[in-house]
Amino acid sequence: MDEQTKGLGNAELWGGIAWAAFGLFITWQGWNQGLGELHEPGSGFAVFWCGVIMTGLAASIIAGAVAQGGPAIRSLWAETRWQKVLLVMSLLLVFGFFFEQIGFIPCALILLLVLMRFIDPVPWWQAIIVSFGGVVGVWLLLSKVLKIQLPAGVLAPWLG
């Protein structure tokens, strides 16, 4: 059971505030876009009203959080391996930045090896066989069978 609070650490409250801010931003975007007339609604008509509805619903969540409280933010991550989640997210971002320059095969090999060795470590031999087999298998299937091109990157001279 998550620890409950009515204070500033209330997850419901901060969730509601974040969505209310997003709702207001969308309302403003819709207004800027132009609402048009009722008999000829403009591009911003639906965006504006969606923003208004989002803000209203977020306000009701905030009101509920203030009145009834909610789980404390820190309790949502208590006894979890949040560092592993952050590591995976960071690795995916790094992968995205280097994907085109370095190429699919080296990038995916490194990603798989790091994930298999540093999240819930498996023996090296398993990690190497599965990573190599998985990456080469996917590359062969996509580029040779399905004719879907993946970035060759630094291996372009050899892969064509």
Place this chain on the structure above:
Amino acid sequence: MDVISSLAHGFFVALQPYNLIACFAGVFVGTLIGVLPGIGPVTAMALLLPVTLSAPPEAGIIMMAGIYYGSMYGGSTTSILVNIPGEAASVVTCLDGHEMAKQGRAGPALGIAALGSFFAGTVAIVALMLVAPTLANWALKFGPAEYFSLMVLGLTLLSFLTHGSMAKALLMATVGVVLGLVGTDAITAEERLTFGRLELLDGLGIVPVVMGLFGVAEILANLERKVTRDIVKARIGSLWPTREDWNASKGPMARGTLLGFFVGTLPGGGAVISSFASYALEKRLSNHPERFGKGAIEGVAGPEAANNAAAGGAFIPLLTLGIPPNVILALLLGAFIIHGLQPGPLLMTQSPDVFWGIVASMYIGNVMLLVLNMPLIGMWVQVLKVPYPLLFPLILMFCIVGVFSSNAAVFDVFVMVFFGAVGYLMRKFGYEPAPLVLAFVLGPLLENNLRKALILSRGDFMTFVERPISGVCLLFAALMLIIPLLPSLARRREAIALDQE
């Protein structure tokens, strides 16, 4: 007679070698996805959507449909043997299926799940074939106001049935509509919410959004805790149920099929709700309700039939009205659109090859599934033994490859990572992604029909209320919005929603 000759034409299409291979690939991958915990049919379909681009429309859609109903079959295997549902619709099968396995009766549990699924799946296809043409003719009378109100009803119903706060579910649906509106306005050709990014002119892609919210977010949530699995070690034994098992399962199977088919056709309904409803019904009808949860075969037969019948029933609103009733079929709608097809009342007349080809392929796919599920159960057990630390990096790689190959753009990989983080946080803070994804797909259609209806009625909002079908849909939607405000009914809704959890 017309239906028979159309179906014969459908079989001619479905039995073409390319379509047969597509059907087999779909049901095989679907079963595999159903067996593997941590990757659901939504992720699998998003993943394979780009692969179908190079195939003819019939083959692509047949394969995607196969993944959907195949995953319903496969999901029961993990529920029974590992007590982990392969996909959400099989959650309820864990209750009695795994208990049966622990008592050394895994074989009959797996057997009745496969046979019940086959029976329900086949009945649902027959019903789909009979109901769809009539409904499609009726749907020809629908105008923009009716379509708008029907979509509002679908989104409200899904929000109503989503567990937890209804305000949160409705908020997610509204966010989904907004995300669906990103890109170029179809009526005025103006850019909206693109922030000057050329990549967003065509809108956010369905593949990176779904893969992020479901695939990546699911993996991140699983990584928080060490995943352990307790695979039943005892011999599975004969899969063929005994005479007593058959007698106990006949009624639940028939009732589950009827209930599942009906719930599946409702906008916002689906396999998950139908399996829970069937379990509750069987427990209520049973002379020995105390046996439920302790290995009652009725608790496997009913829900398994219901979720497969629902999978078949769900095709009706998609194929006849062009409105997907759940997230999975929203992806199938995406596949139709990518292939240049518009599901709806005219699909049957304009693309009979596709419509009847899909229907016939579902008959063939059901037979293939029975073959895959009965003799190959040992192979699926081996698949279950792949440790999660080896599996999740591969799933992540498939997600990246699937997202990149849909548009050949690294931008989409970043979109997926962003929505992965958003999806993970949404789970932590109690926001469900399903209404968001359905609304994301329906968003452009919803807006388009709203604006068309207002233009046609010269700005008169009463058009939505005065037109009977539209008025009834909005009335039901309003009722569902009011129910959570009434304390006694709110408790009832909470009970249903918690059950789903």
